[in-house]
Amino acid sequence: xxxxxxxxxxxxxxxxxxxxxxxxxxxxxxxxxxxxxxxxxxxxxxxxxxxxxxxxxxxxxxxxxxxxxxxxxxxxxxxxxxxxxxxxxxxxxxxxxxxxxxxxxxxxxxxxxxxxxxxxxxxxxxxxxxxxxxxxxxxxxxxxxxxxxxxxxxxxxxx
Numbered sequence: 001x002x003x004x005x006x007x008x009x010x011x012x013x014x015x016x017x018x019x020x021x022x023x024x025x026x027x028x029x030x031x032x033x034x035x036x037x038x039x040x041x042x043x044x045x046x047x048x049x050x051x052x053x054x055x056x057x058x059x060x061x062x063x064x065x066x067x068x069x070x071x072x073x074x075x076x077x078x079x080x081x082x083x084x085x086x087x088x089x090x091x092x093x094x095x096x097x098x099x100x101x102x103x104x105x106x107x108x109x110x111x112x113x114x115x116x117x118x119x120x121x122x123x124x125x126x127x128x129x130x131x132x133x134x135x136x137x138x139x140x141x142x143x144x145x146x147x148x149x150x151x152x153x154x155x156x157x158x159x
Contacts, residue, residue, distance in 0.1 A: 002066055005108060007115040010060040010072065015049045017069040018062070025098045032135035035158070043096065061115055063099070063108050071099040073112045077125070089126035092116065097130065110146050 010018065022042035030037040044052065052058050052074070063071035074096040081088045094116060099108045113128075120128050129151060132139045 004065070005111055006064045007061055007111060008064070010053055010062045012050060012053060014062050014069050014072075015046050015053075018049060018060075018072055019044075019046060021069070021072060021098045021100060022096075024101055025096060028136060028139075029133060032133060058095075059119065061112060061119070063112050065103070065108075070103045071097075071108045071112055073097045073116050075116060075119075077123075090124065092120040092123075092125040092128045094128065094130035109142060113146055 019042060022044060023040075026037060026042045030039055030041075053060055057077040059075045059077075061073045061075070062069045073094055076093045076095050078091045078093050079088070080086055080091070094113075097109065097112060099112070117128055130143070130148070131154075132143055134140065
């Protein structure tokens with residue numbers, strides 16, 4: 001079986017596997033913040049995934065190894081045009097990035113991120129951004145390691 005890592009646009013045939021990975025990501029969030037994330041849920045239904053995969057402004061990339069999807073990156077093209085006090089920039093926002101928990105540490109996440117960056121450069125985006133939950137310390141450390149820096153910080157007071 002071929003062990004080469006390949007990154008490509010996601011297809012409808014990937015929906016079931018992407019769904020499995022969405023559960024993994026959601027569990028990480030639910031474990032850290034059960035006050036915000038429902039147990040046993042996932043971010044998108046299969047129907048929503050099908051619609052997302054058709055949307056050119058929401059590219060989804062999958063990493064495959066041996067013919068099996070082992071990670072994904074959901075992206076959203078954003079433009080802040082029309083905001084009076086800000087420069088008009090095109091941003092490629094990473095809405096979700098996941099590597100199968102059994103495949104982490106092997107460079108798949110970095111390869112996905114690098115692919116997103118190359119896609120952004122090729123399509124004249126100004127920057128690539130993402131949000132990460134502060135309690136997801138492994139993700140925070142990973143993003144810092146691959147060169148991301150804090151752009152802004154959301155804060156809360158639970159009432």
